[in-house]
Amino acid sequence: MSDTKSVEETIKDIVLTVTRKPDVNFSPTTDFKDLEADSLDIVQILVALEDTFDIEIPDEEIKQVRNMGELVVYIEKKRGEKGSP
Amino acid sequence: MSDSPFKGKIALITGGSRGIGRAITQKLAAQGANVIINYFRRRDTAESAAQEAREKGVDVHIIKANIGDPEKIDSMFTEIEARFGRLDILVNNAASGVARSALELDVKSWDWTMDINARAVLLCAQRAAKLMPNGGKIVNISSLGSRFVLPLYTAVGVSKAALEALTRYLAIELAPKGISVNGIAASAVATEALKVYTSSLSSEEKQWQTTPVGRMVQPEDIANVVTFLCSDEASMIRGQFIVVDGGRSLIPPGYNPVQDDQGG
Numbered sequence: 208m209s210d211t212k213s214v215e216e217t218i219k220d221i222v223l224t225v226t227r228k229p230d231v232n233f234s235p236t237t238d239f240k241d242l243e244a245d246s247l248d249i250v251q252i253l254v255a256l257e258d259t260f261d262i263e264i265p266d267e268e269i270k271q272v273r274n275m276g277e278l279v280v281y282i283e284k285k286r287g288e289k290g291s292p
Numbered sequence: 293m294s295d296s297p298f299k300g301k302i303a304l305i306t307g308g309s310r311g312i313g314r315a316i317t318q319k320l321a322a323q324g325a326n327v328i329i330n331y332f333r334r335r336d337t338a339e340s341a342a343q344e345a346r347e348k349g350v351d352v353h354i355i356k357a358n359i360g361d362p363e364k365i366d367s368m369f370t371e372i373e374a375r376f377g378r379l380d381i382l383v384n385n386a387a388s389g390v391a392r393s394a395l396e397l398d399v400k401s402w403d404w405t406m407d408i409n410a411r412a413v414l415l416c417a418q419r420a421a422k423l424m425p426n427g428g429k430i431v432n433i434s435s436l437g438s439r440f441v442l443p444l445y446t447a448v449g450v451s452k453a454a455l456e457a458l459t460r461y462l463a464i465e466l467a468p469k470g471i472s473v474n475g476i477a478a479s480a481v482a483t484e485a486l487k488v489y490t491s492s493l494s495s496e497e498k499q500w501q502t503t504p505v506g507r508m509v510q511p512e513d514i515a516n517v518v519t520f521l522c523s524d525e526a527s528m529i530r531g532q533f534i535v536v537d538g539g540r541s542l543i544p545p546g547y548n549p550v551q552d553d554q555g556g
Contacts, residue, residue: 246390247390247400247401247404251404253333254333254358257333258358263333263335264333265334265336266333266334
């Protein structure tokens with residue numbers, strides 16, 4: 208992942224690329240239900256997040272994450288657990 | 293036959309941590325093979341499969357890789373080559389798919405399914421063949437959805453048909469190199485994955501899961517045939533698919549020979 212790009216921007220890029228919804232206006236309160244992502248979208252987003260941030264995302268943990276803001280916090284926490292800068 | 297016919301062999305099982313793949317992993321390990329377990333996302337499941345295999349006294353290695361991504365396949369084989377230097381057995385078991393009818397399938401679902409179930413088989417076979425200079429065995433796992441129409445199974449069924457055709461081409465091309473390539477076509481196997489396709493079906497629609505034997509096909513039934521196809525006894529079987537379905541595909545829908553013989 209590029210160091211110059213924030214975690215939030217990287218997540219947005221991944222979600223937009225997978226869901227192919229360029230018109231979605233993201234904010235921390237954007238609920239994932241509003242993206243109308245199907246189950247394949249969600250798998251592809253998780254795979255991309257795991258690859259990009261070099262983390263593991265257990266299904267039971269990610270089920271608790273409801274919106275963009277919570278996802279950013281979750282990803283930063285997982286990166287921290289790995290000792291990333 | 294020896295209890296450890298695969299002692300010292302190195303086997304890669306894609307999707308080897310769950311369901312049918314896990315049974316194959318454990319069967320090969322029980323017969324002496326050192327196993328490399330490829331998994332998609334669930335590390336805890338892969339580690340438990342690895343521990344179960346290690347208890348059989350073999351070397352076990354796990355590799356996370358989404359085999360729908362060619363770069364990840366490359367990385368996986370580069371890691372195998374660096375660590376083991378060769379491969380003796382490849383089981384292309386990993387599969388995915390989207391449960392939709394033909395008219396509801398979109399490009400994304402089609403590509404996802406074909407990339408994992410068909411293209412990955414080609415890419416893994418290409419890399420594996422280079423690690424089999426003294427010969428080897430490749431077994432590809434298919435399903436009866438390749439030749440029969442099953443509810444919501446369009447994408448997977450078509451991808452499995454491609455896998456079966458690819459198996460025949462690989463079998464002929466690799467035969468002079470001492471590499472045998474065969475496959476298994478299973479009917480509904482009692483795994484977690486099956487629930488994805490059957491949760492919305494009526495009991496009548498689920499009839500194809502039953503078999504004249506009186507039980508469903510279990511993952512271990514598939515693993516038993518994999519070990520046979522990987523044995524020297526099967527060396528003159530090339531490019532073939534062994535149907536493991538308890539006889540299900542031989543009888544028409546609605547006919548239950550066990551029940552009917554009993555006057556039911």
